[in-house]
Amino acid sequence: QLGSAAANRAGERLLAAAAIPLERDAPAHALADLACTGSLAPAWLAAAGLPVDPGSGRVRTASSLEVVGRPGLFACGDCGLIDGQPRPPSGVWAVRAAPVLAANLKRSIDSPSRPLRPWRPQPFALQLLGDGGWHPAGPRALALFGPLAIGPHRWLWHWKQAIDQVFMERFTVLQPMGSRGKTEPMPCRGCAAKLSAAPLQAALGRLGAVAVPADDAAVVARLDDGALLLQSVDGFPALVDDPWLNARLTTLHACSDLWACGAPVESAQALVTLPAAAAAVQEELLVQTLAGVCSVLEPQGAVLLGGHTLEGRDGAGLSLALTVNGRVAPAQFWRKGPLQPGDVLLLSRPLGSGVLFAAAMAAAADPAWIEQALAVLQQSQAPLLPLLARHGCRACTDVTGFGLLGHLGEMIAASPAVRVALDWAAVPALPGALELLAAGVASSLAPANAAALALLEGVVQLAGPGPDGPEAAHRALLIDPQTCGPLLAALPAANAAAALQELRAAGFGAAALIGRVLA
DSSP states (O other), X not given: OOSSHHHHHHHHHHHHHTTOXXXXXXXXXXXXSOOOOOOOOOTHHHHTXXXXXXXXXXXXXXXXXXXXXXXXXXXXXXXXEEXXXXXXSOHHHHHHHHHHHHHHHHHHHHOTTSOOOOOOOOSOOOEEEEOTTOSTTOOOEEEEEXXXXXXXXXXXXXXXXXXXXXXXXXXXXXXXXXXXXXXXXXXXXXXXXXXXXXXXHHHHXXXXXXXXXXXXXXXXXXXXXXXXXXXXXXXXXXXXXXHHHHHHHHHHHHHHHHHTTTOOEEEEEXXXXXXXXXXXXXXXXXXXXXXXXXXXXXXXXXXXXXXXXXEOOTTOOOEEEEEEEEEEOGGXXXXXXXOOTTEEEEEOSOBOHHHHHHHHHTTOSOHHHHHHHHHHHTSOOTTHHHHHHXXXXXXXXXXXXXXXXXXXXXXXXXXXXXEEEEEGGGSXXXXXXXXXXXXXXXXXXXXXXXXXXXXXXXXXXXXXXXXXXXXXXXXXXXXXXXXXXXXXXXEEHHHHHHHHHHHHHTTOTTOXXXXXXXX
């Protein structure tokens, strides 16, 4: 039942030529190797109370594509059926309905009193069907148009290929997400959404009386037992669409400030901004977000004390920020410095999350790269605290939005009369990061981070293989902003190799020794 007598005859000829027997008037329950069932609309359309065609389940609409009896709701393509002008569920009609649908959506929003544009679909659609290429002469195609059937012929196959190729080429070059036709990329999310260093430092400089701690977490109080109570705050707009995963990443990122100071996390509070939506949607987003937060806190024995919720306005999406609290003995409190000549710098895991997620927003990242990056970023670095302590960690920081060079610069600033020999070739990169950087892809925060490259003219000396130094991609990796970035720890040289071996055995297989502190 291919739509016309001519199409049926062509189908029988093709079956006979392929030596496939055709059985007529088969019993109702006869077994079949291939069942051609046609298409039905999904059951939820009728279950939702929409007016549907009894035979196909497709939503009934007026010629404007507006659902019958439901002003402002539209249906087209395989799920819609125009009353009085039924058409088969075919891509031809679905594609041609698009301009009418776009015009009427706009009219219903901008000018509700204006009549909607009617659509009169053509009665027939051309179908070019390839025969699978089994014929000795090569692939052919059959043309069906209303009561007509032509072929199969080779020239119809070439025609089909030309039409399909032109259509698909329209999708081969995708516009960067949010580019809106402009040359600048969409601002990145995650930790790359933080304010760049220059305006941050300028604002703090104008508030000279405000004490800002130089370490990753602030000392709030000294407790009766002598322990230091530490606190930090961090957060950003959602990096990924999955609210649970986004919350897990944000919480791991916030906890790393305390981990960089040698303190386990004991408690946290959350500030959740939810997009404007139906109450049930907001409830589900909040449940998933808080569950993601708890997935990080509970394995540490930490508790979520509470927090605050907001509804985002003016199109604001999901975002999450957390304050995290912990305590540490004064002797175990790691500051950013001072670094000691002879120390070795250990990086706990690879860099490159900034450029990878910037590329994902521009549809330029291999999905496997993003999956591999997310697997790394989801790994808690809490187990590193006792390990680094055993090997005599002297100073530590976490590499986040300002990139490796920016945060290394903060360690050097807290360390008078030292410089660092940085082995650029030893700095590990997430899969795909160097390829993207070499192609010119960069996070929107990277240009501001480039100010840290000035360190390479003084206190940071690049060392590594080759007389010409690092290529542009390796230099760009040093300023790439990181979400859930690695810890950068200074250890006595005598302990560094054993610490590295233990880190790798603990599941941080890409950990590396990347530099030495010099007088």
